[in-house]
Amino acid sequence: MNLRARLRNDSDHGGVLLLDGGLATELEAQGARLQGDPLWSARLLHTNPQAIKAAHHSFLLSGADVITSATYQATIQGFVQHLGVSSDAARELLASGVRLAEEAVMAFGCGQRATRPVAVTASVGPYGAFLHDGSEYSGAYADKMSVEELKAWHRPQLECLAAAGAEVLALETIPSVKEAGALAEVLREFPNCNAWISFSCKDGTHLSDGHLLQDGVRVVGRSAQVLAVGINCCPPEWVEPLLDSVVALRSPDRKWVVYPNSGEEWDAEQGWQTSEKTTASIPALSDTWIKQGAALIGGCCRVRPDQIGELRRHLKTRHPTEEEADLGM
Secondary structure (H helix, E strand, O other), X not given: OOHHHHHHXXXXXXXXXXXXXXXXXXXXXXXXXXXXXXXXXXXXXXXXXXXXXXXXXXXXXXXXXXXXXXOOOOOHHHHHHHHOOOHHHHHHHHHHHHHHHHHHHHHHHHOOOOOOOOEEEEEEOOHHHHHOOOXXXXXXXXXXXXXXXXXXXXXXXXXXXXXXOOOEEXXXXXXXXXXXXXXXXXXXXXXXXXEEEEEOEOOOOEEOOOOEHHHHHHHHXXXXXXXXXXXXXXXXXXXXXXXXXXXHHOEOOEEEEEEOOOOOEEEOOOEEEOOOXXXXXXXXXXXXXXXXXXXXXXXXXXXXXXXXXXXXXXXXXXXXXXXXXXXXX
16 A cells, blocks of 8 residues: 555545554553563564564554554663664664564565555654653653754664655654654655554643644644644543644645554553543544544554554444455455
8 A cells, every 4th residue: 555645635534544552552452572572572673573574463463554663662772772783783683673563564465365455664763762751742852852962862863764665754742842743754755655643642732741732733733744642641531632732723735643542641650550431432532533634543552453443343334444445344
């Protein structure tokens, strides 16, 4: 699937593309021990790449139209610092994340009697993900860094992913207007790449750094390379008010991307805390998100393949993609 063409096709109002869910959550379900690891799921690019392919495959089986590489917490400096590898080896590891996702798609397509188009996006996390201190949910570091410093940090990762053939980057969990603007600027250095930018937010109107979501949308919306803007890793119930807050900025050229977490609470010391909240609300809430203009919908942390499958069945019934409508599915 050419994701860029699909998102730029203004005539395709009915179809919604389904994203995958929490890759690290699925890896942990397979037995990986990630909590407390400064490289998080990216360590498995080095130690167990087959586990990453297996996790991708699980989301493909559940019906995902778009899968995202295991590179959210993968950085050149992080690999050098925490794995003791060379800079060149670190770059190869980062590039391997794109290849593993593409190999998973190819294997899935070859093994299916009736294939469907699937796209791969390359994940890029915020600087706070490298810091491994939870600051991707505050953006506090952005006040201490210039736009040029943020661009210099992100440039090696974008350069490596672009060289690996990534056509669409998922610039995700971005907590601040400043970092989003820096990413939109450095993206211009890679004209063959497009991106979506999704923000981390602290409530139903504000980014994690305290700015309004609409401020972030305005900043990144100036880039013709940004195909979609939205939010990720927030409670599902925040999505509707967040999209409402930017309704005036909606346009045919700007798609919304939303992939909330399970709604459970994160504790820095104990990890995700199970609560009575579940992802069961996501399919029902997605109808409203689609009316608000969401074109890409999925899940983030704690959203498993079976829950993506549930969302797939809901979307297939209520909002069939163009291909499914043509096939009478």
